[in-house]
Structures are given as C-alpha cells and as structure tokens.
Amino acid sequence: MTDAQAAVTRAHHEEWARVVATLTRRFGDLDVAEEATAEAFATAVERWPVDGVPPNPGGWLTTTANREAIDRIRRENKRDDKQKAAWMLHDDDPPEPTGAIDDERLRLIFTCCHPALAMETRVALTLRMVGGLTVPEISRAFLVQESAMGQRITRAKAKIKAARIPYRVPAAEDLAERVSGVLAVLFLVFNEGYLATGPDTPPVRHDLTAEAIRLTRLIRALLPRDGEVTGLLALMLLTEARRSARVSATGELVALDEQDRGAWDMTLIAEGHRLVRERLTVVATTGVAPGRYQILAAINAVHTSARDIRDTDWSQVVALYDQLLRVDSSPIVALNRAVAVAELDGPEVALAAVDRLDGALDGYHAYHATRALLLRRLGRSRPARAAYHRAIELAGNTAEIAYLTRRRDQLG
Amino acid sequence: MQYLVSVIFDSDGRATPEEAAAIDVFNDRVQADGHWVFAGGLASPATATVIDNRDGASVFTDGPFVETKEYVAGFWVFEAPDLDVALRLAADGSKACNRKVEVRPFLAPPE
Incomplete structure (x- = not known):
C-alpha cells in the first residue's frame, strides 16, 4: 500500500x-451527507x-464533502429557501450542557440507533453512517441480499426524515436508556462477529468484532463517564483477546478449559483489566450499582486472570453471576451461572439448575450443549448423546458444530 | 409538524369511567402544553360505509374497507417539534386510554 492509500x-x-x-448537521439530511462524504473519499482516492496527502486530511475531506453537498443540492434543487430555513431551525438545538458529550458524532449515533427503528435497521444504519462500511460490506456481514440491505437503509433514512427523528443527543432523563440502546446495537455487531452464524460463514468474523470495538472505543471517547460504555468495551476486549485460541487450526471451537492461554492477546487483556479496575474503583467510591456489561466484563476479567483453568476463582464467578441475575434475570444468565456452579459444587447440582430452565431454553443450542457436558461428566452417556444431538441440530456456528460433533462421537 | 396517534383496540365498548377520567386529565395537559390539534373517539367499524365515486357511480358498500381483528378506535392529532416529543405524548396517551397506539407523521407540505 502506498502512503497515499494508507x-x-x-x-x-x-x-x-x-x-x-x-454534514448532516449542516444540511439536515442524512442522504445528502452520506453521498457527499462517499464522494469526498472517492475524490481523495x-x-x-497525485497531489500528495493534505496536511489536515479531516479538514480537506469536510471541505470537499461540503462543496459536493452544495453542488448536489443545487443540481437537484431539492429545497426551497423556506424548507431550508425550517431545517436549520430544527437542527439548531443547543448542545446538551454536559461538556464531554457535545460531539457531532454522538448525534449521528443516537439518530441511527433510535428506538423507533427496528433493531436490524439500527445495526445497518450505524455501520453505514457511523462505521463507513459500504452497503455490499454490510450485506455480506449479515448474509442479506445487497438490494434488500440497500432498501432497508433507504427506508430508514426516509423514515428519519418523514417522521422527523431528531438529530440530537437525547435529553438527560432519556440518556441512560438511549445509550443502552446504542450499546445493544454494538454488542449485536460484536456477537455476530464473534460467533458468526451460517454454514458458509467463517466461525469468527474479525471484521465485525474489530468494527464493534472501534465504534465502542469512539463512544467511550465521547461518553467517558458512562460505566456501561466502559464495561462493554472491556467485555469486548477481554473476549477478543481469546479469539485466536478459541478456534483450532481445523476450524473447531476450543472450549475455555482447553484453550492455549499462551495464545491469548495479553495487550488486550491488560487494557480490559485496566478498564474493569477503573469501574470497580468508581463503583466502590460512588456506590452506583454496575450494569450488565460491567458485570459481564468482571466475569471475563476473572477468567482471563487465571494462567491455568485450575486457578480460576469459581466462587468469584458464581458471585458475579448472582449479581448479574439481579440486573438481568434471564434464563440465559441462569444457564451460564450453572456452568460456573458445576466447577464449584459439582455437575449434579449444576444439572439440577439447568434442568429447571427446560421450558424457556429448549430451542437454544447452548442449553443442550451445557446439559450434554454435565451429563457426560456424570457418566450418563446415553442422555448426553441425545443432548449433543439436539445442540448440533440447533447450533449455527460451524466451529461449534464441529466441536459438539467430536464430543458426541467420543461418547462411543 | 403534526402526528396522527391512532388508538388501536380489538373489541367494541367505550372507555371505562376510570379510562375516560385519565383521558380527560391527559387531554387537559396536552392542551396546556400547546400540543393539542384535534382528537376523537370512533364508533365501531361495523358502522362504517365505504364509498367509491372514482368513476362517478358512487357505489356504497356496508362495512369497513378492510376487516381486521384490531382497528382504529379513536385518534389524537398532536403538534410536536419532532418524533421524540410525539412518542412521549403517545406513550402517555396509551397509558391514559389503556390501549395500544400508533404514531404516524403527517406528510410535510409539498416542496
């Protein structure tokens, strides 16, 4: 790659x-902003x-995109003066007086993750507008036809305009809820990358995990005091750190107890641990209860602190899951808690806890995989086989299917 | 900017006295806050008549234009600067009348 390309x-x-x-702020139009920005980057390429890299690339791109947007509006002559004035008025909300969060990019993120848009639409729009991914890239990431993805984004932009979804950082009383909506979008992108689904999809989509981490870093830079933002970033880093140890050379999932811990990324782990400690200090001094991402990050910090699986502080893990259950009493949390309970109190106690989740999780592959693991440890091969079979049927990730199949076949 | 907030319901019957009282309180507040444009409750879909006079024949058909399990039982029209404000009003309206509501923006005037 040449210097200019880089x-x-x-x-x-x-x-x-x-x-x-x-540009969205200036012209009050996501469409114009998106197209003009894409055009400015094409011009830069x-x-x-030929001309050399400008001393201030960001300034050059903004000026070029601005000029492009004005040309476009003149060409299409889409707006008369009256409407332009209305848009300007609409866009002229004073920034929230919260200091650090006064950034144009935050407005963009909150608009793309607005709760009046469907979740899949929020994901697509955020990756396009904030992440700068192209429509073909986003379609590939979510195994959707390019035309369908293009339409989804076009429709979303039309709804934002017609229903007048505001371009602003939400009011203080709505902020926590709206931030959690943004984090849900980023976590979904990360998880789709981390545990990619689909028979022809590689088991880990590093492009998606990297993009999710990059955007979460951006949100953290914009909202540094939000504990859940920090928690989610820590959670992603501590998960990403184990990425290369998690799938074997033959494309099979490697469970936590079998991973080569020497292959973990110690830089990411150090950063994740630092963020978790930062939150622990804040929680200890302010007494503000941590949310689910912070607790999940803490659980992952315990796992990544153990140099050997036998050094894992399981009582700490179970205690953190108890705390998580108080915030999020979903059966999936209860299932994950049971996995830790198996290490602390034995597989029999854990199996009893897992079996109580039967009704809620019967269609969830991890429920059957966990049962299979516990039944195997109890020496109950036949029901273990059946549980593996059910888990394989339900699993969508190729590495996970390979792992479950080998485990089942080992039972003879 | 105006928004139509349709009240969605699945059976006949008017609001209970408690619901009616809550709607009154809500309406007073909407008027005081300057969001009020218009509102009304509708009689059941069975009372509707469809008219097609596109070709001048003025055909009348008894009943609603489409039979659905849920239908519009009433509506508000709010004046609001943006969707966030309209959604907040609609959420309070849903609570007051104890029914689901749908928020839909009016078309902007043609350019």
Missing part, C-alpha cells in the same frame, strides 16, 4: 463519522496519490 484508509477510519455528522 492515508485514505486511516482517514476513512478516523474521519468518516465526523464528516457525515458535520484519486487526488491524494
């Missing part, structure tokens, strides 16, 4: 969201290798 790639990562956000 500069364009870097600018795309660092400046895309800012340029789209600035052409010009920078």
Whole structure:
C-alpha cells in the first residue's frame, strides 16, 4: 500500500463519522451527507496519490464533502429557501450542557440507533453512517441480499426524515436508556462477529468484532463517564483477546478449559483489566450499582486472570453471576451461572439448575450443549448423546458444530 | 409538524369511567402544553360505509374497507417539534386510554 492509500484508509477510519455528522448537521439530511462524504473519499482516492496527502486530511475531506453537498443540492434543487430555513431551525438545538458529550458524532449515533427503528435497521444504519462500511460490506456481514440491505437503509433514512427523528443527543432523563440502546446495537455487531452464524460463514468474523470495538472505543471517547460504555468495551476486549485460541487450526471451537492461554492477546487483556479496575474503583467510591456489561466484563476479567483453568476463582464467578441475575434475570444468565456452579459444587447440582430452565431454553443450542457436558461428566452417556444431538441440530456456528460433533462421537 | 396517534383496540365498548377520567386529565395537559390539534373517539367499524365515486357511480358498500381483528378506535392529532416529543405524548396517551397506539407523521407540505 502506498502512503497515499494508507492515508485514505486511516482517514476513512478516523474521519468518516465526523464528516457525515458535520454534514448532516449542516444540511439536515442524512442522504445528502452520506453521498457527499462517499464522494469526498472517492475524490481523495484519486487526488491524494497525485497531489500528495493534505496536511489536515479531516479538514480537506469536510471541505470537499461540503462543496459536493452544495453542488448536489443545487443540481437537484431539492429545497426551497423556506424548507431550508425550517431545517436549520430544527437542527439548531443547543448542545446538551454536559461538556464531554457535545460531539457531532454522538448525534449521528443516537439518530441511527433510535428506538423507533427496528433493531436490524439500527445495526445497518450505524455501520453505514457511523462505521463507513459500504452497503455490499454490510450485506455480506449479515448474509442479506445487497438490494434488500440497500432498501432497508433507504427506508430508514426516509423514515428519519418523514417522521422527523431528531438529530440530537437525547435529553438527560432519556440518556441512560438511549445509550443502552446504542450499546445493544454494538454488542449485536460484536456477537455476530464473534460467533458468526451460517454454514458458509467463517466461525469468527474479525471484521465485525474489530468494527464493534472501534465504534465502542469512539463512544467511550465521547461518553467517558458512562460505566456501561466502559464495561462493554472491556467485555469486548477481554473476549477478543481469546479469539485466536478459541478456534483450532481445523476450524473447531476450543472450549475455555482447553484453550492455549499462551495464545491469548495479553495487550488486550491488560487494557480490559485496566478498564474493569477503573469501574470497580468508581463503583466502590460512588456506590452506583454496575450494569450488565460491567458485570459481564468482571466475569471475563476473572477468567482471563487465571494462567491455568485450575486457578480460576469459581466462587468469584458464581458471585458475579448472582449479581448479574439481579440486573438481568434471564434464563440465559441462569444457564451460564450453572456452568460456573458445576466447577464449584459439582455437575449434579449444576444439572439440577439447568434442568429447571427446560421450558424457556429448549430451542437454544447452548442449553443442550451445557446439559450434554454435565451429563457426560456424570457418566450418563446415553442422555448426553441425545443432548449433543439436539445442540448440533440447533447450533449455527460451524466451529461449534464441529466441536459438539467430536464430543458426541467420543461418547462411543 | 403534526402526528396522527391512532388508538388501536380489538373489541367494541367505550372507555371505562376510570379510562375516560385519565383521558380527560391527559387531554387537559396536552392542551396546556400547546400540543393539542384535534382528537376523537370512533364508533365501531361495523358502522362504517365505504364509498367509491372514482368513476362517478358512487357505489356504497356496508362495512369497513378492510376487516381486521384490531382497528382504529379513536385518534389524537398532536403538534410536536419532532418524533421524540410525539412518542412521549403517545406513550402517555396509551397509558391514559389503556390501549395500544400508533404514531404516524403527517406528510410535510409539498416542496
């Protein structure tokens, strides 16, 4: 890659969201902002290798995109002055007086993750507008036809405009809830990357996990005091750190107890641990109860602190799951708690807890995989086989299916 | 900007006295806050008549244009600066009348 190409790639990562956000604010139109920004980057790809990389790439891109947007509006002559004035008025909300969160990009993120949009639409729109991914890239990531994905994004932009979904950081009383909506979008992107589904999909989609981490870092830079944002970033880092140890050379999932811990990414783990400690200090001094992402991050911090599976502090893990159940009493949390209980109190106690979740989780592959594991440890091969069989039927991740199949076949 | 908030319900019958009282309190507040445009409750879909006079023949058909399990039982029209405000009003309205509601923006005036 030439220096100019590298500069364009870097600018795309660092400046895309800012340029789209600035233009959306100025022109009051996501469509215009998106197209003009894409055009500015296309111009950079052409010009920078010839003219050299400008000293301030972000400024160059914003100016170029602005000019492009004005040309576009003039060409299409879409707005008369009256409507332009209305848009300007609408966009002229004073920034929330909260200091750090006054950033154009936050407005963009909150608009893309608005609760009046369907979850899959929020994901697509966030990846396009904030992440700068192209429609073909997003379609591939979610195994959706490109035309369908394009339509989904177009419809979302039309709804934002017609229903006047505001372009602003939500009011203080709604902020916590709306931030949690944004984090749900990012966590979904991360999970789809971490445990990719589909028979022809690689088991781990590093592009998606990396994008989710990048966007979460951005949100943390914008909302540094939000504990759940920090918690989610820590959770992602501590999960990502184990990525290369989690799938074997033959494409099979490697369970936590069999992973080569030397292959874990110690830089990511150190950063994740630092973030978890930061939150522990805040929670200890302010008494504000941690949310689910912070607790999940703490659980992952316990796992990644053990140099050997036998050094894992299981009582700490169970205590954290108890805390998590108080925040999120879902059967999936109860299932994960049972896995830790098996290490602390034995598989029999854990199996009894898992069996109580039968009704709620019968269609969930991890429920059957966990049962299979516990039954195997209890020496009950026949029911273990049946449980593996059911888990394989329900699992969508190729590495997980390979792992479950081998485990089942070992039972003879 | 105006929003139509349709009240969705699945059986005949008017609001209970408690619901009616809550709706009155809500309406007073909406008027005081300057969001009020119009509102009304509708008689059951069975009382509807469909008219098609596109070709001048003025055909009348008894009943609603489409039979559905759930239907619009009433509506508000709110004036609100953006969807967030409209959604908050609609959420309070849903609570007051004890029914689901749907928020839909009016078309912006043609450019």
